[in-house]
Amino acid sequence: MGKVKNKKLYPALLRYLVPCFIICGIGVLLLDLLTGYLMDWYMEIKQSEYAAAENLVVYTKVSDDLWIYKLMSFGRSAVIALWAVFCLWETVRIYYRREISEPIEILKSASNRILGDDLDFTVECPSGNELGQLCGSFETMRKNLYDSNYELWKSLEERKRLNSAFSHDLRTPITVLKGYAELADRFEGKLSAEKQTEILGKMSGQIKRLESYTDKMSSIHKLEDIIPEEKSFSFGDLCGQISETGRLVCGDIPYTFNCEGDSGKELFSDSELIMQVFENIISNAVRYTGDRICCSASSDDDTLKITVADNGRGFSDEALRKAWQPFYRDNNEDEKEHFGLGLYICRLLCRKCGGDLSISNGENGGGEVTAVFSIKKTESR
Numbered sequence: 001m002g003k004v005k006n007k008k009l010y011p012a013l014l015r016y017l018v019p020c021f022i023i024c025g026i027g028v029l030l031l032d033l034l035t036g037y038l039m040d041w042y043m044e045i046k047q048s049e050y051a052a053a054e055n056l057v058v059y060t061k062v063s064d065d066l067w068i069y070k071l072m073s074f075g076r077s078a079v080i081a082l083w084a085v086f087c088l089w090e091t092v093r094i095y096y097r098r099e100i101s102e103p104i105e106i107l108k109s110a111s112n113r114i115l116g117d118d119l120d121f122t123v124e125c126p127s128g129n130e131l132g133q134l135c136g137s138f139e140t141m142r143k144n145l146y147d148s149n150y151e152l153w154k155s156l157e158e159r160k161r162l163n164s165a166f167s168h169d170l171r172t173p174i175t176v177l178k179g180y181a182e183l184a185d186r187f188e189g190k191l192s193a194e195k196q197t198e199i200l201g202k203m204s205g206q207i208k209r210l211e212s213y214t215d216k217m218s219s220i221h222k223l224e225d226i227i228p229e230e231k232s233f234s235f236g237d238l239c240g241q242i243s244e245t246g247r248l249v250c251g252d253i254p255y256t257f258n259c260e261g262d263s264g265k266e267l268f269s270d271s272e273l274i275m276q277v278f279e280n281i282i283s284n285a286v287r288y289t290g291d292r293i294c295c296s297a298s299s300d301d302d303t304l305k306i307t308v309a310d311n312g313r314g315f316s317d318e319a320l321r322k323a324w325q326p327f328y329r330d331n332n333e334d335e336k337e338h339f340g341l342g343l344y345i346c347r348l349l350c351r352k353c354g355g356d357l358s359i360s361n362g363e364n365g366g367g368e369v370t371a372v373f374s375i376k377k378t379e380s381r
Helices: 009-052 056-064 067-115 130-186 193-218 235-250 271-288 317-322 342-352
Strands: 231-234 255-260 266-269 293-299 303-310 356-361 367-374
Touching: 009 067, 067 130, 130 193, 130 235, 130 271, 231 235, 235 255, 235 266, 235 271, 235 293, 235 303, 266 271, 271 293, 271 303, 271 342, 271 367, 317 356, 342 356, 342 367
Parallel strands: 255 293
Antiparallel strands: 231 266, 293 303, 303 367, 356 367
């Protein structure tokens, strides 16, 4: 609301009384002139009748009609008094409606809407008196309540999003662990000690990743608070993790992985966030694929690129526009437990790591997701 002038109810009444007195005075003057003219006109008629009277009977009859003149004189005073009362009553009525009744109705309406948790409105009052200032205070209170509720809603939504992301991203590491456990169970008694040690080592690595991820998610209040932990690792080690994780997540689905680049090249980024992005992408591919998933990883001087493609139905036009939105799920989505957070999280994490995420439909019609990360050591990240 704009700034209102500090006006009082009683001084405001004078603004209405002054025009009232002017209009009342003009009306009294006009009524006085009109009734005076009628009375003079009536007396002229009677005087002419007096002059024409030739006997006492006629004169007495004419004299008896003077009561009409007295009545007109009384009516003159009554009309003027009624006009003054009407002007004063109308002035008070207009004053009450504009200065008191309207602000009170605005305050009542605002109170009812606030009690009903409806804060999406504005308390506006044209009056600048004490009641108008009270309306301004109500507007300030409403705005503060709205801002407070909005911040609370954002906090709850962010917590909901964070919890959903936490649940969402635990699935793939658990799937990987489950794959290792099934592998060990399938070849129980047939695995060499070296192979068992290798599997246990990989399972231990996944458990450490889970612990690190749990600690990181427990220490933040919203996804945007995630800070990449830059560290050095080789391109070959990362490709090995991508290949192994993809194979376990895909299970019986044919999976191919192509690594393009120097395996001994040193990269600087957060490998855990990179793997988290990849696990989300490969999980989405498994959900929508037809019967084949292809993955590739390549690296140049400054960036790392990971692409996952499937031969499923691909992205719809709506999905290409809205897939980045949190909790978005395609209308044809049958898996109700799917949160619709995968691509939103991936894009956020890619940007945290100095890159970005893009989606498209491949030449075969399936979906294709490409994640790009900055791998150049910097002081700002």
